[in-house]
Amino acid sequence: MSAPGRGWAPTSLAQVAWATVTAAQAEPQRYRLDPAHTFVHFEVMHFGTSTLRGRFGPLDGEVEIDPAEGRGQLSLVIPTGSLDTGLKALDQRLCARDLLACEAEPRAYFVAARFTFREGLLTEVRGEFTLRGIGQPLSLIARHFGCYRHPLLQREVCGGDFEAELKRSDFGASFGLPFVADRVRLKIQVEGIRQ
Amino acid sequence: MKSLALTALAAGLIATGAAHADTYAIDPTHTFATFEIQHFGTSTNRGRFDKKEGTVQLDKAAKTGKVELTLETASINTGTEAFNKHLQSKDFFNVAEFPTAKFVGDKFTFNGDKVAEIGGTLTLLGKTNPVTLKALNFNCYQSPMLKREVCGGDFETTVTRSQYGMTWGLNYGFSDAVHVIIQVEAVKQ
Numbered sequence: 001m002s003a004p005g006r007g008w009a010p011t012s013l014a015q016v017a018w019a020t021v022t023a024a025q026a027e028p029q030r031y032r033l034d035p036a037h038t039f040v041h042f043e044v045m046h047f048g049t050s051t052l053r054g055r056f057g058p059l060d061g062e063v064e065i066d067p068a069e070g071r072g073q074l075s076l077v078i079p080t081g082s083l084d085t086g087l088k089a090l091d092q093r094l095c096a097r098d099l100l101a102c103e104a105e106p107r108a109y110f111v112a113a114r115f116t117f118r119e120g121l122l123t124e125v126r127g128e129f130t131l132r133g134i135g136q137p138l139s140l141i142a143r144h145f146g147c148y149r150h151p152l153l154q155r156e157v158c159g160g161d162f163e164a165e166l167k168r169s170d171f172g173a174s175f176g177l178p179f180v181a182d183r184v185r186l187k188i189q190v191e192g193i194r195q
Numbered sequence: 196m197k198s199l200a201l202t203a204l205a206a207g208l209i210a211t212g213a214a215h216a217d218t219y220a221i222d223p224t225h226t227f228a229t230f231e232i233q234h235f236g237t238s239t240n241r242g243r244f245d246k247k248e249g250t251v252q253l254d255k256a257a258k259t260g261k262v263e264l265t266l267e268t269a270s271i272n273t274g275t276e277a278f279n280k281h282l283q284s285k286d287f288f289n290v291a292e293f294p295t296a297k298f299v300g301d302k303f304t305f306n307g308d309k310v311a312e313i314g315g316t317l318t319l320l321g322k323t324n325p326v327t328l329k330a331l332n333f334n335c336y337q338s339p340m341l342k343r344e345v346c347g348g349d350f351e352t353t354v355t356r357s358q359y360g361m362t363w364g365l366n367y368g369f370s371d372a373v374h375v376i377i378q379v380e381a382v383k384q
Binding site: 041045086151 | 234235237238240336338345347
């Protein structure tokens with residue numbers, strides 16, 4: 001392209017084309033979440049002994065990211081009734097009114113607009129998590145983030161693993177304290193297909 | 196002094212009582228093996244086995260033990276039916292021919308009074324290889340509901356799936372090493 005030391009100038013057709021692509025990429029990109037690879041897992045300590053796990057999903061939704069501007073937009077709906085611990089009786093107990101209140105509050109939400117990027121890769125998403133109708137700030141930290149060209153879809157897929165921590169008592173889900181810990185760790189798998 | 200003597204006597208009784216292996220039954224509600232494997236180097240796919248059974252023998256005084264845990268391979272659950280089906284097929288767990296996977300561990304390492312490692316073997320797809328489970332947590336407590344002692348913890352290991360002939364996807368770059376995390380609690384019998 002341009003010679004070293006010179007300012008960038010679209011002096012050839014190739015450079016004009018390149019400039020057009022760059023301008024297009026500077027716009028927000030939309031990704032449709034791939035439900036087969038989008039789940040929210042949680043971990044909570046049981047009697048200071050072992051880690052109880054469960055999963056919400058598959059989840060769908062849309063993410064808009066604009067690495068050039070360091071912006072993004074995400075609105076995720078999590079059906080609380082999609083909870084799956086591997087055991088029906090435990091799912092029912094966790095769905096009760098004093099925990100997830102799945103009947104009265106069938107949806108949890110994560111809405112975020114504060115996206116942090118480092119070298120074009122997403123490192124943190126800050127937003128508001130609403131559970132049992134109570135909204136609290138929540139920060140998701142990226143443990144991995146990357147993009148690849150999906151060989152079957154022939155499209156770009158971006159995604160990664162995110163982690164967050166919350167106190168369930170902040171959302172009024174207080175049954176079993178302190179035998180079952182207050183601190184809940186979220187492990188989120190997410191992949192989005194470029195639209 | 197009297198209470199001190201009683202305490203000493205009680206401690207003696209407990210020590211005597213503990214000088215043999217106690218048997219614990221695996222609590223299926225707090226025992227799960229979950230695998231984690233990277234998908235296209237981007238996000239982590241997770242799945243777990245929902246049906247399992249097993250027993251643990253633990254001799255805290257002698258610091259020995261034995262654990263047997265059998266997983267029903269068809270109960271693999273990833274949250275996605277198509278992925279479950281693929282994992283159940285001959286490409287992976289071949290559940291029609293090999294309905295169970297079994298871990299037998301009898302080399303217990305303690306750190307103080309807590310189990311730190313369990314060495315043993317994993318039998319999968321008819322092949323048996325050595326596997327060591329490393330404890331991330333270990334603890335015993337008196338369950339207020341069961342009115343019995345419960346011991347358990349979190350363990351992790353890495354399984355090399357090609358050792359068992361499970362090689363699907365290696366040529367696409369899917370990892371041979373599979374991280375396995377195990378929650379276990381067992382109730383004293």
